[in-house]
Amino acid sequence: MNGMETxxxxxxxxxxxxxxxxxxxxxxxxxxxxxxxxxxxxxxxMVADWHALTSTYRDTSTLPDNIxxxxxxxxxxxxxxxxxxxxxxxxxxxHAELHLxxxxxxxxxxxxxxxxxxxxxxxxxxxLLRTYGFLGYPCLQSADILMYHADIVPVGKDQVEHVxxxxxxxxxxxFLYGTEENPVFRVPEWKLGNAPVLLxxxxxxxxxxxxxxxxxxxxxxxxxxxxxxMVTDPARVRRHDPGTxxxxxxxxxxxxxxxxxxxxxxxxxxxxxxxxxxxxKKLLASEINRKFEPARARRAELEQNPDEWRSVLxxxxxxxxxxxxxxxxxxxxxxxxxTE
Ligand code: TRP
Ligand code: SF4
Numbered sequence: 001m002n003g004m005e006t007x008x009x010x011x012x013x014x015x016x017x018x019x020x021x022x023x024x025x026x027x028x029x030x031x032x033x034x035x036x037x038x039x040x041x042x043x044x045x046m047v048a049d050w051h052a053l054t055s056t057y058r059d060t061s062t063l064p065d066n067i068x069x070x071x072x073x074x075x076x077x078x079x080x081x082x083x084x085x086x087x088x089x090x091x092x093x094x095h096a097e098l099h100l101x102x103x104x105x106x107x108x109x110x111x112x113x114x115x116x117x118x119x120x121x122x123x124x125x126x127x128l129l130r131t132y133g134f135l136g137y138p139c140l141q142s143a144d145i146l147m148y149h150a151d152i153v154p155v156g157k158d159q160v161e162h163v164x165x166x167x168x169x170x171x172x173x174x175f176l177y178g179t180e181e182n183p184v185f186r187v188p189e190w191k192l193g194n195a196p197v198l199l200x201x202x203x204x205x206x207x208x209x210x211x212x213x214x215x216x217x218x219x220x221x222x223x224x225x226x227x228x229x230m231v232t233d234p235a236r237v238r239r240h241d242p243g244t245x246x247x248x249x250x251x252x253x254x255x256x257x258x259x260x261x262x263x264x265x266x267x268x269x270x271x272x273x274x275x276x277x278x279x280x281k282k283l284l285a286s287e288i289n290r291k292f293e294p295a296r297a298r299r300a301e302l303e304q305n306p307d308e309w310r311s312v313l314x315x316x317x318x319x320x321x322x323x324x325x326x327x328x329x330x331x332x333x334x335x336x337x338x339t340e
Contacts, residue, residue, distance in 0.1 A: 012151070020062070020070060020208070021217065025197075025206035025207075028196070031079070038083045050089050073299065075302060097328060099142075116137065141162045146327075149186040156192075157192065170188070173185055201214065224285040227250075227253075232277050236273075243271065243273070244270075245267050250277070250284055254287075258287040259287065
């Protein structure tokens with residue numbers, strides 16, 4: 001049997017490094033899309049903990065908490081283990097084996113041309129990242145994707161090149177060891193969401209390391225506080241100055257989180273100075289809180305009950321492992337590797 005014949009539904013794989021509690025940027029950039037896709041595709045959602053290690057290998061003590069918090073948030077917003085396989089990369093050792101094998105087919109130059117290598121190591125001079133592991137980051141990602149014969153990989157813009165590398169290496173292995181009718185790997189496609197980029201409340205990119213994030217399941221009061229200090233259109237200094245919503249990140253949040261029935265009132269209110277920034281932000285905070293109230297409640301439940309998220313991962317790991325073993329048996333056979 002060919003392991004690629006897994007039914008009619010297309011296969012999707014995506015993942016993210018465990019960063020702990022998920023923020024609105026994670027939601028808009030990835031999770032919202034995953035939620036939508038889990039209904040119609042066969043989905044694999046992976047916690048990429050080995051990938052986290054490529055840059056944070058010097059202190060891994062926060063890893064367990066980060067994995068836990070990330071998975072709890074995923075479940076809280078509605079990723080559904082009945083629909084999708086949710087698993088941890090390092091629990092499936094086959095990823096390491098496939099990474100090793102793909103490395104044989106990966107020209108050094110292909111890795112050296114990657115943006116994150118160039119930015120951090122070549123131009124950025126960050127010698128802590130001048131490691132074999134960090135250089136191989138995209139190769140490990142290819143292993144994640146090819147392992148499950150994914151058709152579709154939803155990613156952010158910065159990850160597109162990694163999927164392109166995956167296409168290249170899959171094609172190379174297929175050319176050398178596959179046939180037209182029976183390729184070794186399925187060549188995946190990337191899928192960009194149409195999500196806008198949300199800035200942090202200080203106007204910089206939303207990132208945990210800047211401390212400017214609004215978290216999905218944070219207490220309503222904290223959301224209000226963080227929204228209240230969000231940077232607005234700098235031209236709107238006084239209450240009677242008209243503003244330009246397009247220059248204000250509060251507006252970009254409204255477009256994503258606020259019921260469209262309020263959009264006009266905010267936009268017109270801003271450009272005519274009909275509403276003040278304070279009211280505009282109050283509305284936003286209450287809309288965010290309303291949207292994520294169920295997730296907050298679910299999170300509280302999951303925190304009470306540590307067995308639940310654990311058993312979700314146990315089941316997900318088991319399912320992923322079965323698939324991964326099957327893939328690797330075929331890969332070893334195709335590559336004429338030793339089999340017992
Ligand atoms: N590199 C991805 C990120 O930083 C995480 C990731 C690891 C991933 N393996 C993957 C994403 C496979 C998609 C498919 O977000
Ligand atoms: Fe921004 Fe709203 Fe103030 Fe306009 S009214 S500048 S959209 S916060």
